[in-house]
Amino acid sequence: MDGCNGTEVTEFILLGLSDNPDYQCVLFLSFLLVYIFTLTGNTLIIAATCVASQLHTPMYFFLSSLSFVDMGLTSVTVPKMLANILSSRKSISVSGCIAQLSFFISFASAECFLLTVMAYDRYVAICNPLRYAAVMSRGVCLLLVAVSWLAATLHSVLHSLLTARLSFCGSNRIHHFFCDMTPLLKLASSDTSTNELVIFVEGPFSVVVPFLIILVSYFCIISAILQIRSEKGRGKIFSTCSSHLTVVALFYGTAIFTYFRPTATYSLDHDRVVTLMYTVVAPMMNPLIYSLRNNDMREAFLKVFFVRHW
Numbered sequence: 001m002d003g004c005n006g007t008e009v010t011e012f013i014l015l016g017l018s019d020n021p022d023y024q025c026v027l028f029l030s031f032l033l034v035y036i037f038t039l040t041g042n043t044l045i046i047a048a049t050c051v052a053s054q055l056h057t058p059m060y061f062f063l064s065s066l067s068f069v070d071m072g073l074t075s076v077t078v079p080k081m082l083a084n085i086l087s088s089r090k091s092i093s094v095s096g097c098i099a100q101l102s103f104f105i106s107f108a109s110a111e112c113f114l115l116t117v118m119a120y121d122r123y124v125a126i127c128n129p130l131r132y133a134a135v136m137s138r139g140v141c142l143l144l145v146a147v148s149w150l151a152a153t154l155h156s157v158l159h160s161l162l163t164a165r166l167s168f169c170g171s172n173r174i175h176h177f178f179c180d181m182t183p184l185l186k187l188a189s190s191d192t193s194t195n196e197l198v199i200f201v202e203g204p205f206s207v208v209v210p211f212l213i214i215l216v217s218y219f220c221i222i223s224a225i226l227q228i229r230s231e232k233g234r235g236k237i238f239s240t241c242s243s244h245l246t247v248v249a250l251f252y253g254t255a256i257f258t259y260f261r262p263t264a265t266y267s268l269d270h271d272r273v274v275t276l277m278y279t280v281v282a283p284m285m286n287p288l289i290y291s292l293r294n295n296d297m298r299e300a301f302l303k304v305f306f307v308r309h310w
Helices: 021-051 058-086 094-127 129-135 138-164 181-187 193-201 208-226 231-259 268-292 295-305
Strands: 011-014 091-093
Touching (some): 011 094, 021 058, 021 295, 094 129, 094 181, 094 231, 138 193, 268 295
């Protein structure tokens, strides 16, 4: 590594969301409850899709995969944040920081690809219902999830290696609650132009392109729905897509805003709040979004709780 004229940084200090001691207890309790709720809600979705036979379909298989990703995404950031709230040092080693970044990128990218796969699943189910069973076979579903994870892993390895080659010799204070890409680039002593170039050239293939595929899928879905004469029929079909659309808007909207803009426009306080939306809030909200308007999921939850009576 180059660019160091002084002592090389061996650890970073994660400043978190606030350094006001009056807020620490409230922040700890709030995020602890959010984390417990996230793990519980997503675990219930996975358990429900395994127990309830009516949920043994591609849509719910992808949903259970998404729940696993949500648990991983929030587990990468929240436990360390909770520990730092209680600690006076709030430190993380450079290698630990790179590892956290690597896992975060993997889970966040997997979420992007799985949301795209779920949009494709809805497209086939609504626009080609007669071919749905053949197109979305068990083998195809497993392959789509495996490819999503492979692409997410490769994306993570690329950016993690590029970040690991940077040198850090000045300030070691990260104005964030976890080791995210943008604040690390801001602290780097060496040239970050390659990292930024890769973000804007390769990044769209893992975020923007999947998002465009989702938009095209839903354009076709909406066109198909509008051709249905029955208002009740249109409402029933659209309700199966509304949950997914809500999750896409919440996750992609905040992620694209955070990463796909010049680092010069980076705002410490504003971006920390925006990042919370897709790292903490979205994984917590997904079980609620998918269960509140889904009768099959609510029945499956009851089956998980009262399985001995079924």
